[in-house]
Amino acid sequence: MTKFKKGTRQFWIPYLFLLPNVLIFALFVIIPAIQGLAMSFTDHGIFTEPKFVGFANFVELFHDEVFWITFKNTLVYSFLTVIMLVAVSLLLALLLSKSTVKFEKGFRAAFYIPSLLSMITVGIAWRFILGDEMGIINYFLRSLGGNGVPWLTDGTYAMLSVIMVTVWTYAGYYMLIFISGLQAIPGELYEAAKVDGASPWYSFRKITIPLLAPTTLVVSILATINAFKAYELITTMTKGGPGYATKFIVQQVYQVAFAEDRMGYASAMSIILMLMIGAFTVFQFAANRRGSDNE
């Protein structure tokens, strides 16, 4: 570690190394974050000067039917996506972590590949696959004698499709995180449990789950933040439809801000979104702590 004395020219060297990053963070993250908060209390368009309106935006939000639909959709989507992602990626990790499977490196790569694709292309691919008349999945169901499923044209199915596709995309990514968590658990614990006559299910509940808790926390927080941010997938897969069935807060913010030119009002929505993300993160930390205290 180098420490330069105050008052010398060298004293400024570490600050110079930090400067480009700090400048960009300040200009394009920190200042905008403060501005966003301030804007939520104003009436503000692209070409009009902001006008302070107090809590009027938030009061209006409270009565805004479309906003509540997107609010509910965001919650349902995030909640189900996170639960399924944790379950599926943990399952994949368990299957692939203890070298009981051949070609495990290749398999890990196979599950990880979808997360490399842009959500725009993922949406296009699945829209192609899930098409009512022309999609391969409905074609397959029909050739088995069944009926086609309105994957993207019925509200409930569309939401389920969006959730499933999100899980498909990210399961392999979180699987890698779970694998490294599983590998950190000492193998002797399982051997000792086995000697004591514990069943695999018992060791899973009493060893794997508690010792994996920090990893599970990381995965569920990352998955939650990602779910609340979802935007691209909807753009190409459902456009938020049918109706408002898969429209999330971020879509609504973008539309109100840039299509309807109500930036102050849209900022108020963003603040609600930020609060939701914060609340969920805190909740997960608390739940995780309580879970580990019980052990």
Add this chain to the structure above:
Amino acid sequence: MNKQVKTEIGKTILVAILAILTLFPIIWVVLSSFKPQSELFQIPMSFFPRTWTLENYSESLGRGDFLLYFRNSLVVSVVSTAITVLINTMAGYALAKFVFPGRNITFTIMLATLMIPLQVIMIPIFLQLKRFGLLNTLWGIIIPPAATPTGVFLARQYMTTLPDSLIEAARMDGGGEDFIFIKVILPMSKPIVATIAIFSFMWRWNDYLWPLIVISKSRKQTIQQALAGFVGQLQINWSNLLAMTTITILPVIIVFLAFQNFFMQGVTAGAVKG
């Protein structure tokens, strides 16, 4: 055959089926892009094209605008990645190897910005870009997202492990601080430089929301914006769209296959230790 071998084979088969199901959508899109338009939705469907054709590719690449979007994305990804690697390793170096007032708070604030997603601040960012005249310029997509907390974090973690004695020796020899960084520190940090570069390239290439905020003129659009635009049309030309999608996916898959290990390590280093 003993029981253990049997469960191993059973598990391998199960995992293989899951892996094939996982990869099927991608393979299906790629194969379909080689089918002639008349065959794309023809019933009965066939997994492999009955007639292989490059028509969709020549049509997509033949339209001047698609190449333009591809070029825009390439310029943005390459230039932004170069800047990201440089400024993130600089910041990581300062935080890893110097003691100075404000060091911890700077690091903490940088990591805290991870908690503020772009989606939440896109409106004030738009106004900020407008103020700096960066709207509708590629610099607007290149510079602001170039500083990444993850990159700084990874660089700092790695550089903390480099021996101080080397830096001191270089200083004794009269090397300037910039010389030390470029000629001593960066060459010793190759693995982390590669990791940051690979992830940065992928993020920039796949990015959609940031270009969407910055770019409204069609000639400056990135490939992801263009794809989203093609899907938005009332009549989707699926044959061409699938070819363009395949072309868009290709660079990322190539980078992945070339640097697989960096990807696998990068994910766990960035997430678990974070």
